[in-house]
Amino acid sequence: MLWRYWSPLLLFSYIATLILAEQVKFDIYGDSNNFPPIGDTNNNNSATTLASKYGTIANNSLLWGPYRSALYFGIRPRIPKSLLSGLMWFPITDYKSMGKIRHFYEQFDRMGRANWISYDPRIGGRQLIQDDDLQFDIIIDFIKSQEGLSWAVKVKAVPHRGNEDGMISFVWYTGLEGEKNEVDEITGQRERSGYFRLDNSAKDGGYQGKLTFGGISEELGAFSLEINDGPSSNKHPRGKAGAGRELDPTLTHHLSLTVPDGNVWQARDIFVTILQESIGQISEANNGKVDHLPPENLFIIRDLYHFEGNLHFVQKIYQGACEFDIIYTNVFTPDADKLTFNNIDHRIEESLQKLDNDFASHFQIQPPFNSKPYYEFAKEMLSGLLGGITYMYGDHLVDRETIFDEETFESYQLKGSFEGPYELFTLVPSRPFFPRGFYWDEGFHLLPLLDYDSDLVLDVVKSWFNLIDDDGWIAREQILGTEARSRVPKEFQVQSPHIVNPPTLTLVLSKLLDFAASGKGDIDSFGNIDEPVDLNEGDVPLGKFILNNPEVLVNYTNDVYPKLKSHFEMFQRTQQGFIPNDEEEEGTGVSDAIKNSRVYRWRGSTLTHCLASGIDDYPRASPPDISDLNVDLISWVGVMARSLRLMAEILHKDEAEVANLKQIEQDIIDNIQSVHWSSNDEAYCDVTLNEDDELVHVCHKGYVSLLPFITKLIPVDDVTKLANVINLITNPNELWSDYGIRSLSKSDEFYKTKENYWRSPIWIHINYLILQNIKDYYQDSSSYLSNELKKKFSDAYHDLRVNLINNVYNQWQKTGFVWEQYDDETGEAKGAKNFLGWTSTILLILTMPERI
Incomplete structure (x- = not known):
């Protein structure tokens, strides 16, 4: 049992935790299944406040999740050094199979699909991974107890047609971090604040049935982890007779070792190293040969040294369709809410149904896309975003x-x-x-x-x-x-x-x-x-x-x-723009238009990139100069001023403070109009110093030109500028394409040149803001716009929305993923795949009205 490994002090702590947990649940919650106060470090007085009560409940609901999103599936709590788990799998087809082990989610793995298709971080959900290389679909269900402190996972593998007898190995690992500064005098290793150990009696070779682990940590308290072997319908390959229990593919295999904090994430490399060591020993004992053993025997980790530490591997090998479950139970989870091997299927179905209902109640897909295929697409966009x-x-x-x-x-x-x-x-932008x-x-x-x-x-x-x-x-x-x-x-x-x-x-x-x-x-x-x-x-x-x-x-x-x-204030201080001396620069045009000190430039620009701006290779003044003034930066600072002003008003800050923020916001609006608007180009532009030491406009029409529009910093009654903006957006020789608004004008000299990252492709998040502000300005400026201009806004809105949705949806159907960007001439997907960061704003576009 678990306690046979523990010191008397730790054993006492464990038992005390169990007793205390039951007493706390009864004293505070009675017999109900309400939320326990795990993680609430406030004193008794503050704990009675609304904010404190809410904080405890909300934190518990988000404590656990697949928060290791760089992996296909990895679970951890929102605690710095704690319990980390992950899933790996690989095919058992030949002696090269180990080269196809799945762990980190890689851009170039041959996947037909790999995303959460139904998920909420407070509930759990389902991930579907269509592994075309291994010829298996991997379905992972992750659910949580009501109060959020316990969780369960079901892993299911479905072979593709023609691979019904295919063999696959799964490896589940869990490691507990928590090193202290003190060093054990006997082992020379750092002492640990908690333990995580196998409760099953030690076996030579593999195990049959359920494996049970017990643990305790300062942050999580006492907990258990159980892993079963799935239903009786599961099949295991038989392997070579006489290979022994430790190489028997019909058994579950376990290995443990001690690794320092910060190294559990290297579980894949550790597993491969251990497996290579095992294969090396087999080879050495058989005159350098291993082909007397089939892969299903050879690729099994062996517990060579019978050591137990803080990192545990559990390996299973199946043939054909299979499934197994993992249950993590915290001692504070009420009995009625515990997840078990008996109720996991029912609880998964309940969770998936709740997720469907929650999605439907929040996202109403609007015509002409209000049909089931688009609904499923939209739900996957939300789920994949949250799964990141x-x-x-x-x-x-x-x-x-x-x-x-x-x-x-x-x-x-x-x-x-x-x-x-x-x-x-x-x-994250892309897992x-x-x-x-x-x-x-x-x-x-x-x-x-x-x-x-x-x-x-x-x-x-x-x-x-x-x-x-x-x-x-x-x-x-x-x-x-x-x-x-x-x-x-x-x-x-x-x-x-x-x-x-x-x-x-x-x-x-x-x-x-x-x-x-x-x-x-x-x-x-x-x-x-x-x-x-x-x-x-x-x-x-x-x-x-x-x-x-x-x-x-x-x-x-x-x-x-x-x-x-x-x-x-840091933005104001570090990104302050150069303001010419009035006496030296009198009559230079743009410099005269600077009405106040609120002008800005991105620091750190190079000849080819302005990484600070986020739109890296978008053309700017070249070479960069101390006199550059950037229209996109002043727009973002304006948004910051607006947010601060709203917060100051909510908090009833001093009138002078609120007035100052209002003035900064207005100063920025004034300078955007007077400094960055180019009447000659009929667009908002950057500014730089020319050879005659005059401030002049540098106009590369595209997303930068639209920043005052998409941050809503153009006055609603400025019809001239609004008309020019909508003309720029709808002109096919400038920004309009059949797939969305391109990042740089088709007429610009740098269109589709060099890296071409922001020099033509369509980015969905910017298109969302363009669409949203076409709608908002249509409504807010309605009394100032002519009927002809209103129609131009209305038609642009309708057609842009249809173009964006059609293309992103079609590319998703074609490739199985949404992408970082899309080609402005063909609509083809480009860049990073499963880019469910800002491309997920397509979900908002789906819910916007068909017409305005």
């Missing part, structure tokens, strides 16, 4: 020494030092290609979730803002820890505080706070803010709670406001 939620913890590399200016633009090499550790709860946090992407990731789960959105926003350092800076890429760095080329690992990124999270905050400040809204979207929910009345409506409860909203805003203000 990741919890990251670790240090990252930062270069605080290199200064970027007009003298160093040609080339620079960042040399980083480690800082941290930090933690982040985030969505196979970009499984990490991107600041400029994150706002777009959250837009489809505003109505669905605004509490989750605010949780993610707060996690990002907690990363703001003393100077107000957030790294544009969050590459936290060794696992994250293993997926990033070295030249992109180091971050610089001189390089920022578009603050798109403030775009999200603006939308949410606009609603909160108004005190009204769509009852189906956010509920009635005037009727806060009483936590004592029953189930908590997680997902819409913060905005419906002013007390909790104010508490949240109070927490976030100083961080966002510091971030805003």
Whole structure:
């Protein structure tokens, strides 16, 4: 049993935890299955507050998840050093099979499909992986107990036609982190704060039936993990007779060892190394040969040293269709809510039905796409987006020494030092290609979730803002820890505080706070803010709670406001644009138009790229100059000013502070119109210094030109500029295509040149903002627009929406995935696959009205 391995002190702690757990559940919750207070570190007085009660319940509901999204399937809690699990599989076809082991989700694995098709982080869901190389479909169901502290997994393999007798091996691993500073005098290894061990009696060779593990940790308390062998319909290959129990493919095999914290993620490499060692010993004992054993015997891990540590592997080999289950149970989960091998199928069906109902109640697909195929497509977009939620913890590399200016633009090499550790709860752009946090992407990731789960959105926003350092800076890429760095080329690992990124999270905050400040809204979207929910009345409506409860909203805003203000001030300080001396530059045109100091330029630009802007190779003034003024940057700063002003109003900040923010917002609007509008080009443009030391416009029409429009910083009565913008959007020789709005004008000299990343392709998130603001300006500017201009807005809206949906859907049907970008001439998918970051904004486009 579990306790035979433990010290008396740890055993006492374990028993005390069990007794305490039962007493706590009875004293606080009686016989009900309400939510336990795991993770609530507040004192008794603060625990009675609405915000504290909500926080405990909400945190527990999101404690566990497939938050290792870089893997096909990996589970962990939102705790820095804790229990990590993952799934691997490989075919048993020949002696080269091990080269096809699946673990990390890779861009170039030959998959027909690999995505969550129904998923919510508070409930669980289903992932479908069509492995065309291995000729199996892998179906993974993940569900959680009501209070969120326990979970279960069902792994099912369905062979493709013609491969009905195919053999497949699954490897489940779980490792417990938690090293202390103290070193054991006998073993020389660091002592650990908890244990995780096999409860089954030790066997020579393999095991039959269920494996049971027991564990305890400071963060999780006591818990168990059980793995069965699935139903009797499962078949195992027989292998070679007489090979012995430890190489018997009909048995379950287990191996354990001790690995340092931060190394559990290397389970695949560890497994392969152990297997190679086993094969090496077999070969050595048979004169260098192994072909006397078929692959189903040979590719089995052997417990060569009978050692038990903090990392455990469980291997199973099946033939044909098969399934097995894993059950994790926390001691605090009420008995009535526990997941078991007997109820797992029923609970999976219940969860999938709830997910269907929740999706249908939040997303009404509008004509002409309101049919079942588009509904399933839309549900997969939401599920895949949510399935990309990741919890990251670790240090990252930062270069605080290199200064970027007009003298160093040609080339620079960042040399980083480690800082941290930090933690982040985030969505990722693409699980196979970009499984990490991107600041400029994150706002777009959250837009489809505003109505669905605004509490989750605010949780993610707060996690990002907690990363703001003393100077107000957030790294544009969050590459936290060794696992994250293993997926990033070295030249992109180091971050610089001189390089920022578009603050798109403030775009999200603006939308949410606009609603909160108004005190009204769509009852189906956010509920009635005037009727806060009483936590004592029953189930908590997680997902819409913060905005419906002013007390909790104010508490949240109070927490976030100083961080966002510091971030805003950093933008003002580090990205300040050059303003010519009035006496020296009098009469130079553009310089005369600068009405105030609110002008900005992206630091860190090179001859070929402006990584800070997020639209890397989009053409700019070349070479970069200290005098450059960027229209997209001033627009993003305007969005930040708007968000801060809304927060200041909610918090009833000093009138002078609110007035100052209003003035900054208005100054930015004024400069956008006076400095960045080019009458000659009839577009918004960047600005630079020419050979005569005059500020002039640099116009490359495309997404940069549209930033004031898509951030809603053009005055609603400025009909001339609105007309020019819609003409630019709808002109086929400029931005319009049959598949969406292209990133750079077809008439631009740099169209489709060099890298061609942002020099023609269609990006769905920008197209969503274009579409949304065509609709908004049509409505808000209605009294100023002529009938002819109204029709142009209306037709553009209708046709653009149809073009976007048709192409993304068709490419999804053709390839099994949504993609990073789409070709403007053919509509073909390009870039990273399963790009469910900002391409998931197609879900919002599906729910927008057919016509305006």
